[in-house]
Amino acid sequence: YAQQKYPYEMSEYTPSSENLKAREEFRNMRFGLFIHWGIYSVLGDGEWVMHNQRIPYDKYKRLADFFYPMDFDAREWVKIAKDAGMKYITITSRHHDGFSMFDTEASDYNIVDATPYGKDPLKELAEECKKEGIKLNFYYSLLDWGREDYGFGKKIVDGGPVDTDWDSYIEFMKTQLTELLTNYGEVGCVWFDGHWERKNANWHYDQIYSLIHDLSPATLIANNHHIQPIPGEDIQVFERDLPGENFAGYSKGVKVSKLPLETCATIGEAWGFNLNEKNYKSPKEIIHLLVKAAGKDANLLLNVGPMPNGKIQPEFVSILNEVGQWLKKYGETIYGTRGQIIPNQEWGTITAKDNTLFVHVLNQPGLPYVFIPQFDKKVLSATSFDKNVKLKFKQQKEGLFIYTGGLKENDIDQIIKLKIK
Numbered sequence: 001y002a003q004q005k006y007p008y009e010m011s012e013y014t015p016s017s018e019n020l021k022a023r024e025e026f027r028n029m030r031f032g033l034f035i036h037w038g039i040y041s042v043l044g045d046g047e048w049v050m051h052n053q054r055i056p057y058d059k060y061k062r063l064a065d066f067f068y069p070m071d072f073d074a075r076e077w078v079k080i081a082k083d084a085g086m087k088y089i090t091i092t093s094r095h096h097d098g099f100s101m102f103d104t105e106a107s108d109y110n111i112v113d114a115t116p117y118g119k120d121p122l123k124e125l126a127e128e129c130k131k132e133g134i135k136l137n138f139y140y141s142l143l144d145w146g147r148e149d150y151g152f153g154k155k156i157v158d159g160g161p162v163d164t165d166w167d168s169y170i171e172f173m174k175t176q177l178t179e180l181l182t183n184y185g186e187v188g189c190v191w192f193d194g195h196w197e198r199k200n201a202n203w204h205y206d207q208i209y210s211l212i213h214d215l216s217p218a219t220l221i222a223n224n225h226h227i228q229p230i231p232g233e234d235i236q237v238f239e240r241d242l243p244g245e246n247f248a249g250y251s252k253g254v255k256v257s258k259l260p261l262e263t264c265a266t267i268g269e270a271w272g273f274n275l276n277e278k279n280y281k282s283p284k285e286i287i288h289l290l291v292k293a294a295g296k297d298a299n300l301l302l303n304v305g306p307m308p309n310g311k312i313q314p315e316f317v318s319i320l321n322e323v324g325q326w327l328k329k330y331g332e333t334i335y336g337t338r339g340q341i342i343p344n345q346e347w348g349t350i351t352a353k354d355n356t357l358f359v360h361v362l363n364q365p366g367l368p369y370v371f372i373p374q375f376d377k378k379v380l381s382a383t384s385f386d387k388n389v390k391l392k393f394k395q396q397k398e399g400l401f402i403y404t405g406g407l408k409e410n411d412i413d414q415i416i417k418l419k420i421k
């Protein structure tokens with residue numbers, strides 16, 4: 001953890017052995033499905049619709065009356081994720097609108113008590129994930145636009161919002177997190193979001209994080225706060241950016257830590273279902289993102305926003321399916337690999353597993369060779385992945401030249417297998 005000052009006390013953190021094991025398993029998985037689903041989906045205008053359209057909270061709450069996902073089928077979702085080659089699912093248990101998508105005693109504003117659907121979809125999802133060997137993670141919003149004890153919009157003084165029972169809000173979160181960690185079997189990760197709304201508040205992370213780790217030592221903690229990791233966290237998240245990059249503007253000055261890394265991105269633009277979008281990432285773009293993430297030693301958490309009827313948009317399903325087809329053939333160059341072998345290059349990147357390196361040429365360099373700068377590992381052989389063609393190479397002080405002669409065995413990623421000593 002980088003040295004940084006917190007507006008609150010933070011205790012030391014030593015991850016348990018279960019936690020360290022879970023971190024490696026997390027790294028090995030490399031690809032997960034992010035799901036943003038809530039009563040906002042009814043309006044088909046993204047998950048920030050209440051805020052963006054300035055809908056008064058009391059009016060917005062009535063969306064719960066129309067939330068009846070009659071076509072929701074956990075089996076279908078898990079199958080879509082599996083077919084896409086994804087190994088885990090991270091779903092919004094509660095987003096910034098404060099609506100709980102699970103059965104909770106802590107508030108009536110939840111899917112079981114406040115919608116005509118009256119069932120807990122996360123329960124079904126948890127059961128199905130367990131059956132199918134998919135890890136289930138819960139997104140959990142720290143920010144709440146509606147609760148009085150959150151006091152949205154209030155000034156923060158002495159670590160909490162003025163004239164607000166901040167302690168009650170912290171207790172509320174603890175109750176919900178306890179429910180999420182006890183009623184749904186094994187939870188891979190709790191993925192927090194919303195910290196950035198009040199950076200100078202005392203979130204009592206020491207209490208919240210130790211509650212999670214005590215209840216479930218193998219559960220990892222991620223927090224999409226856009227700052228350096230805080231003690232107690234196990235995953236460092238980068239939103240809409242690869243680790244170390246800041247095109248989206250969220251990660252200014254954030255350094256890449258030694259924790260497991262994750263990049264989250266969405267197929268369209270919004271995270272929640274949005275009827276107005278039609279520019280989706282293509283399977284090729286997604287594969288390139290996945291490869292580049294793996295090259296940086298990061299997982300890709302790729303989002304869909306299911307429709308209010310509970311279905312994932314068919315166009316997303318077919319995009320995901322194509323990615324899955326690619327992974328069926330090339331999965332060994334992604335799953336269980338480690339990155340940070342070289343900084344990502346214009347032409348692509350490298351992933352590694354033991355003594356095998358996979359050179360991913362995503363963009364043809366326009367030269368008869370690929371140059372890997374400052375490469376000091378002894379290369380024994382270089383072969384193309386698809387057709388197993390032996391390639392010539394030359395190793396010198398500046399780096400490694402692999403003579404590919406414009407190798408083009410497919411339209412997505414020319415992979416070269418390097419055996420090293």
Ligand code: FHN
Pocket residue numbers: 047048193194224239264271
């Ligand atoms: O405001 C949220 C947004 O709705 C979405 O949940 C993303 C996912 O990374 N995170 C927040 C923005 O940082």
